[in-house]
Amino acid sequence: MQEVAGNGLLDRRLFLKTGFGIGAATLLAPVVMKNLEAAPEAAPVNTASPPWMHTPGAGYSTYGMPSKFEDDVVRFPSANSAIPGNGVSWTPLHLLEGTITPNGLHYERHHNGVPQINPSQHRLLIHGLVKNPSFFSIENLLRYPLRSRICFVECGGNSNAGWNKSPIRSEAGYFHGLVSCSEWTGIPLPVLLDEVKPTKKAHWLIAEGADAFAMQMSIPLEKAMDDAMLALYQNGERIRPENGYPLRLILPGWEGVMNVKWLRRLKLTDCPVMARNETSRYTELLPDGKARMFTMVMQAKSLITSPSANMLLREAGLYQITGLAWSGRGKITRVDVTADGGNTWAEAELQEPVLSKSFTRFRIPWQWNGSPATLQSRATDESGYVQPQRKDLVAERGRHGFFHYNAIVSWQIDEFGSVSHVYDKDEIAESSDPVDIDAGWD
Amino acid sequence: MQEVAGNGLLDRRLFLKTGFGIGAATLLAPVVMKNLEAAPEAAPVNTASPPWMHTPGAGYSTYGMPSKFEDDVVRFPSANSAIPGNGVSWTPLHLLEGTITPNGLHYERHHNGVPQINPSQHRLLIHGLVKNPSFFSIENLLRYPLRSRICFVECGGNSNAGWNKSPIRSEAGYFHGLVSCSEWTGIPLPVLLDEVKPTKKAHWLIAEGADAFAMQMSIPLEKAMDDAMLALYQNGERIRPENGYPLRLILPGWEGVMNVKWLRRLKLTDCPVMARNETSRYTELLPDGKARMFTMVMQAKSLITSPSANMLLREAGLYQITGLAWSGRGKITRVDVTADGGNTWAEAELQEPVLSKSFTRFRIPWQWNGSPATLQSRATDESGYVQPQRKDLVAERGRHGFFHYNAIVSWQIDEFGSVSHVYDKDEIAESSDPVDIDAGWD
Numbered sequence: 083m084q085e086v087a088g089n090g091l092l093d094r095r096l097f098l099k100t101g102f103g104i105g106a107a108t109l110l111a112p113v114v115m116k117n118l119e120a121a122p123e124a125a126p127v128n129t130a131s132p133p134w135m136h137t138p139g140a141g142y143s144t145y146g147m148p149s150k151f152e153d154d155v156v157r158f159p160s161a162n163s164a165i166p167g168n169g170v171s172w173t174p175l176h177l178l179e180g181t182i183t184p185n186g187l188h189y190e191r192h193h194n195g196v197p198q199i200n201p202s203q204h205r206l207l208i209h210g211l212v213k214n215p216s217f218f219s220i221e222n223l224l225r226y227p228l229r230s231r232i233c234f235v236e237c238g239g240n241s242n243a244g245w246n247k248s249p250i251r252s253e254a255g256y257f258h259g260l261v262s263c264s265e266w267t268g269i270p271l272p273v274l275l276d277e278v279k280p281t282k283k284a285h286w287l288i289a290e291g292a293d294a295f296a297m298q299m300s301i302p303l304e305k306a307m308d309d310a311m312l313a314l315y316q317n318g319e320r321i322r323p324e325n326g327y328p329l330r331l332i333l334p335g336w337e338g339v340m341n342v343k344w345l346r347r348l349k350l351t352d353c354p355v356m357a358r359n360e361t362s363r364y365t366e367l368l369p370d371g372k373a374r375m376f377t378m379v380m381q382a383k384s385l386i387t388s389p390s391a392n393m394l395l396r397e398a399g400l401y402q403i404t405g406l407a408w409s410g411r412g413k414i415t416r417v418d419v420t421a422d423g424g425n426t427w428a429e430a431e432l433q434e435p436v437l438s439k440s441f442t443r444f445r446i447p448w449q450w451n452g453s454p455a456t457l458q459s460r461a462t463d464e465s466g467y468v469q470p471q472r473k474d475l476v477a478e479r480g481r482h483g484f485f486h487y488n489a490i491v492s493w494q495i496d497e498f499g500s501v502s503h504v505y506d507k508d509e510i511a512e513s514s515d516p517v518d519i520d521a522g523w524d
Numbered sequence: 525m526q527e528v529a530g531n532g533l534l535d536r537r538l539f540l541k542t543g544f545g546i547g548a549a550t551l552l553a554p555v556v557m558k559n560l561e562a563a564p565e566a567a568p569v570n571t572a573s574p575p576w577m578h579t580p581g582a583g584y585s586t587y588g589m590p591s592k593f594e595d596d597v598v599r600f601p602s603a604n605s606a607i608p609g610n611g612v613s614w615t616p617l618h619l620l621e622g623t624i625t626p627n628g629l630h631y632e633r634h635h636n637g638v639p640q641i642n643p644s645q646h647r648l649l650i651h652g653l654v655k656n657p658s659f660f661s662i663e664n665l666l667r668y669p670l671r672s673r674i675c676f677v678e679c680g681g682n683s684n685a686g687w688n689k690s691p692i693r694s695e696a697g698y699f700h701g702l703v704s705c706s707e708w709t710g711i712p713l714p715v716l717l718d719e720v721k722p723t724k725k726a727h728w729l730i731a732e733g734a735d736a737f738a739m740q741m742s743i744p745l746e747k748a749m750d751d752a753m754l755a756l757y758q759n760g761e762r763i764r765p766e767n768g769y770p771l772r773l774i775l776p777g778w779e780g781v782m783n784v785k786w787l788r789r790l791k792l793t794d795c796p797v798m799a800r801n802e803t804s805r806y807t808e809l810l811p812d813g814k815a816r817m818f819t820m821v822m823q824a825k826s827l828i829t830s831p832s833a834n835m836l837l838r839e840a841g842l843y844q845i846t847g848l849a850w851s852g853r854g855k856i857t858r859v860d861v862t863a864d865g866g867n868t869w870a871e872a873e874l875q876e877p878v879l880s881k882s883f884t885r886f887r888i889p890w891q892w893n894g895s896p897a898t899l900q901s902r903a904t905d906e907s908g909y910v911q912p913q914r915k916d917l918v919a920e921r922g923r924h925g926f927f928h929y930n931a932i933v934s935w936q937i938d939e940f941g942s943v944s945h946v947y948d949k950d951e952i953a954e955s956s957d958p959v960d961i962d963a964g965w966d
Contacts, residue, residue, distance in 0.1 A: 097669035097715070113667070131738070132645060132788075138608035138736050139637025140765070142601035145628040148587075149769045151643055152762050159584035166580035179709040179757040180672040185626055186587040187761065195581025201593055203574060227539035227844045230622040230875050230885055267621040273539070294580050296573070315621040317759065319629065320594050323582070327591045346574075402669045433672050435877050443672055 087428035089421035090449035094431035097402065097447055113389045113401065148186075157187055158256045162523045167195025167294075169523045170237065173262050175255035175406065176390050181433070181441040182232075183262035185317050190324045191237050191260065191523075193295035193359075197344055201328040204292065206312070210350035213279035220328050223314065226269040231311070231334065233439045234408045236261035236380045238337035238364050239523070244472065244487040249503040254390035257503070258491070261408070263441035266332050268313035271306050280350050288355045289331050289340070290347035299340045300354030301333065305378070309334050312345065335410030335439035336378045337486075339364055363524070369480035380410035382469050383488040384417050384444070384461035395499030398452035403430070404445045409463035413437070416462045417444040423456035423492070423506050424471075430459070438464075450495070456506055457493045472505060529870035531863035532891035536873035539844065539889055590628075599629055600698045604965045609637025609736075611965045612679065615704050617697035617848065618832050623875070623883040624674075625704035627759050632766045633679045633702060633965075635737035635801075639786055643770040646734065648754070652792035655721035662770050665756065668711040673753070673776065675881045676850045678703035678822045680779035680806050681965070686914065686929040691945040696832035699945070700933070703850070705883035708774050710755035713748050722792050730797045731773050731782070732789035741782045742796030743775065747820070751776050754787065777852030777881040778820045779928075781806055805966070811922035824851035824911050825930040826859050826886070826903035837941030840894030845872070846887045851905035855879070858904045859886040865898035865934070865948050866913075872901070880906075892937070898948055899935045914947060 086093050148155065155177045161169030171190040173183055183189075190196075201220045209215035240260035243250035250257055280303065287306050291297035301310070311332040313321060321327045326343030333340050339359055354360065354376070365375045384407035389395060407414045413436050418427040430444035444459070461469045470478075472489035479486075494504040528535050590597065597619045603611030613632040615625055625631075632638075643662045651657035682702035685692035692699055722745065729748050733739035743752070753774040755763060763769045768785030775782050781801055796802065796818070807817045826849035831837055849856045855878050860869040872886035886901070903911045912920075914931035921928075936946040 097712075132641075132734060134639035134641055135734055135736050135738060139634065139639040141609055141637060142599070142603055142611065142613045142632055142634075143766065144598035144601065144613070145590075146599075146630070146632075146764050146766050147628065148761060149641075149643075149765050151641075151770075155761060156586035157584070157588075159586065161584060167583055169584065171584045171586070178760040179670060180707045180760050182624060182707045182759045184759045184761045186589065188588070190584055190588075192581065192584075195583060197576035197581040198592075199574075199576055201591075227887065227889070228621060228846065265622045265624045270539075292574060292577055294577050296577060317624045317626050318620040318622050319590060319597060319626045322588050323591050324585065324588050328593075404670065435879065437877065445669065447669070 087420065087422075088426035089455050090451055091419060091421050091428040092447040092449060094429060094446045097445070113393050113395055155187070157190065160523070165194070165524060167192050170239075170260055172256045173259035174253070175259045175385065176253045176387050176393075177255065178387070181263055181406070181443050182317065183264060185264070185319070185322050185325075188262040188264060188316070188322065188325055189237065189260045191338060192293070192324070193297060194293055196324045197293045198323065199292060199328060199344060204328055204346070206329060206345060206347070208274060208278045208348045208350070210288070211281045211284035211352065212350050213281065214277060216278050218274070223269060223312065223329065226273060228267050228314070229270055229311065230265055230267040232263065232265045232437050233332070233334040234261055234263040234441055235332070235338050235341050236408070238339055238377070238485040241487040242484050244489055245481070245483045249505050251391070251503065253392050254385060254387055257391070258385050260338070263408070264316045265318070266311060266313040267315035268311040268332065271310035271312055274312065275306060283352045284350040286351045286354050288347070288349040288351055289342040289345060290349070291342045292344040292346040297339075297342055297359065298355055298357040299342055300357065300360055301331075301340060303350070305333055305336065335380060337364065337380055340378060364485055366479065366485060367482040374479070377486050381486065381488045382409035382411065382414065382461045382463040382467050383407065384459040384469055385491055386419070386457055386459050386493060389457070389495065389501050390493055391501055391503045393501045395450060395495060395501070397499070398450050401448045401450055402445055403448045403457065404443065405459050407442045407444055407459070407461040408440065409461065409465075409467070410439060411463050411465040411467060412439065413464045414442040414461055415464050417442070418460045419446050420458045421448055421455050424458060427460065452497065454497055455495045456504070457495065458490050458506070460490050529862065529864075530868035531897050532893055533861060533863050533870040534889040534891060536871060536888045539887070597629070599632065602965070607636070607966060609634050612681075612702055614698045615701035616695070617701045617827065618695045618829050618835070619697065620829070623705055623848070623885050624759065625706060627706070627761070627764050627767075630704040630706060630758070630764070630767055631679065631702045633780060634735070634766070635739060636735055638766045639735045640765065641734060641770060641786060646770055646788070648771060648787060648789070650716060650720045650790045650792070652730070653723045653726035653794065654792050655723065656719060658720050660716070665711060665754065665771065668715060670709050670756070671712055671753065672707055672709040674705065674707045674879050675774070675776040676703055676705040676883055677774070677780050677783050678850070680781055680819070680927040683929040684926050686931055687923070687925045691947050693833070693945065695834050696827060696829050699833070700827050702780070705850070706758045707760070708753060708755040709757035710753040710774065713752035713754055716754065717748060725794045726792040728793045728796050730789070730791040730793055731784040731787060732791070733784045734786040734788040739781075739784055739801065740797055740799040741784055742799065742802055743773070743782060745792070747775055747778065777822060779806065779822055782820060806927055808921065808927060809924040816921070819928050822850075822852035823928065823930045824853065824856065824903045824905040824909050825849065826901040826911055827933055828861070828899055828901050828935060831899070831937065831943045832935055833943055833945045835943045837892060837937060837943070839941070840892050843890045843892055844887055845890045845899065846885065847901050849884045849886055849901070849903040850882065851903065851909070852881060853905050853907040853909060854881065855906045856884040856903055857906050859884070860902045861888050862900050863890055863897050866900060869902065894939065896939055897937045898946065899937065900932050900948070902932050
């Protein structure tokens with residue numbers, strides 16, 4: 083097995099071969115969560131039938147749930163105790179596989195909790211600079227032609243701990259898991275705009291949510307007429323309450339806060355509303371003293387989910403490095419991986435189908451020799467954009483950032499196989515004056 | 525809006541146009557479930573903010589659930605009272621959208637209930653005609669290279685009421701919903717077979733489940749070496765107990781019973797095991813007196829999910845007809861729809877991406893004139909196979925069928941807009957001696 087890049091990276095097609103003759107699989111070594119104190123003792127192999135083959139199993143259920151043995155696969159809430167219902171809960175990306183996020187584990191970001199909306203009393207109002215201002219009930223909306231698409235939604239504040247001067251110690255999902263990917267089904271927004279007939283002066287839509295925060299965000303009309311959707315379904319079933327039941331605005335590839343949940347109003351205007359969450363929040367002071375605002379598109383990003391922080395490699399040997407990549411600008415075209423902290427890179431395999439503005443799963447085999455190693459992944463999208471190194475991102479954006487952190491992530495493996503989040507030496511901007519993020523969620 | 529086929533079918537691209545100028549959407553008429561006794565009274569439009577904007581909403585949850593207002597969107601269990609845990613539960617396809625089935629609503633088919641397996645005590649044994657018989661723990665298996673794919677799983681007995689002499693009155697999902705579609709992630713089976721090294725005499729694998737029924741099924745080695753997968757994850761998270769936790773054999777496109785759940789053993793042999801479920805069941809007597817056995821591939825099928833049985837069209841007007849199509853032989857290449865009981869057909873739009881052996885969502889606009897109408901859909905797959913009419917299927921397979929019913933389905937709309945399942949006059953095999961299915965699930 084010849085290396086394709088330094089420190090043991092192997093050809094991405096190694097595991098794609100079928101037929102007898104790979105001969106490598108027995109070498110694969112285990113990755114476990116470090117919080118398992120010791121290797122779970124393998125029960126002695128018993129060739130007799132196990133106890134659950136001796137009595138009838140459980141009956142049918144009208145709505146199923148995960149096994150009780152998976153009760154550690156949960157969202158991790160991180161709420162602001164000063165403001166009721168303000169905060170986030172993180173998707174455990176490090177415990178998931180594939181590209182679809184199950185609805186129960188889709189990340190949450192609320193500003194004042196989850197409203198419990200009776201759909202028969204919910205209305206969408208479209209008004210402002212339009213010829214036919216209109217109310218729409220959910221029953222009305224369900225009459226419209228529907229479309230489906232798989233896409234990610236990512237909070238603008240995802241991965242914000244990357245701005246900290248010291249690497250955060252959380253698991254990968256509890257650091258980068260304010261992003262999830264679902265099949266959304268809803269009404270193309272242009273269909274409804276066609277009905278209300280915007281006037282020529284209309285250039286923006288002010289979207290408002292029906293939560294106690296009354297979230298307001300300004301959406302350019304151009305995006306609304308491109309691929310915006312009024313979503314009613316998520317992964318086949320109606321949207322969950324915490325994701326905007328009964329109606330959510332989906333702006334594929336744009337920051338999560340603009341994908342307004344519990345949507346109750348779209349007001350067409352000639353300019354943005356300059357709401358709190360597009361001025362004092364989701365806006366950042368740059369090194370030159372100017373404010374970086376209306377940062378709508380989520381740039382290309384990638385993350386190795388296994389092995390990742392707080393996992394343990396029990397022995398030297400062959401591993402499958404895997405992770406996720408996504409871009410708000412379209413399709414991921416390649417993901418490169420390094421095992422030597424960025425000296426040499428090899429191209430990972432992308433799981434088909436690669437969809438625009440959607441999670442793309444990447445994988446590459448790696449022979450770990452038992453010495454310290456630093457793993458990183460680097461995404462490139464169809465616009466040609468390449469995920470930046472941390473030092474370059476910090477140099478560009480300064481030390482007052484909280485949002486839109488998309489730098490390359492480094493996982494360091496020590497000689498005991500323990501995986502930690504680190505800032506690789508090349509990643510630290512020497513000239514910076516690092517400060518910790520203390521703004522938190524509000 | 526010019527018709528493209530009789531009785532109001534319109535160009536499938538009608539709803540694809542964006543930009544101002546469709547002008548048709550306001551005409552869309554509502555489809556509701558008939559069991560709503562009357563139209564739900566639309567609450568008076570209140571421009572004031574609703575009550576849930578006046579108090580903080582609910583807090584964060586570690587694992588989310590659907591809204592309480594969606595508590596009628598459930599699987600429908602239909603169990604055999606004589607045998608504990610034997611029966612099915614149906615996916616409510618008529619209440620879902622898109623192509624992914626949420627895990628809580630994936631159909632169930634058990635022969636003796638759902639075993640509650642402790643994964644640390646579960647083993648997979650691969651033995652028989654192999655050079656290296658081996659046990660694999662789940663922890664071992666999680667070390668192997670993983671792959672993901674979206675595909676459907678369909679019970680061989682799905683839609684069996686189609687063989688009845690009178691049309692069943694159930695909703696579409698409670699008649700055709702023993703099929704669901706998920707993103708499965710697992711180990712390509714060839715990787716493990718490579719390790720155990722089958723001998724030259726090996727041509728079959730006997731797969732055994734760890735339930736109290738000890739399900740056994742015979743799998744041709746050729747399929748195992750093609751696209752078989754040992755699945756560990758379903759839609760991102762670990763497989764649910766009722767779908768085979770912790771390990772399920774996935775044979776894309778092949779009948780559900782062969783996708784053995786709770787997989788504990790693969791024995792390589794030179795011939796099939798001739799187990800109960802491949803001889804006395806999942807086998808049928810043909811008109812010529814021969815038995816139809818080992819009917820592994822699920823043939824192309826389609827189903828209009830809206831409007832469908834027991835729904836109500838409240839008024840004449842424009843509708844979006846939508847449904848699902850799938851084939852065990854590969855991709856769906858086209859779905860045709862008729863609104864005049866098969867006299868004329870028009871091609872529906874297929875939602876991209878169209879994936880092999882996966883649900884494909886189709887849609888076509890329809891102008892209902894208020895007169896009785898009969899809707900049907902007809903799938904064609906990339907092998908050139910065309911979904912048959914009911915009379916042709918019955919003529920070929922006789923009256924002793926219970927499995928593999930994939931004929932075209934007819935929904936009749938009466939002058940009041942009420943939708944019923946019917947056998948269209950062309951669908952009844954005149955020469956047949958129809959009998960009702962009474963075998964049930966066992």
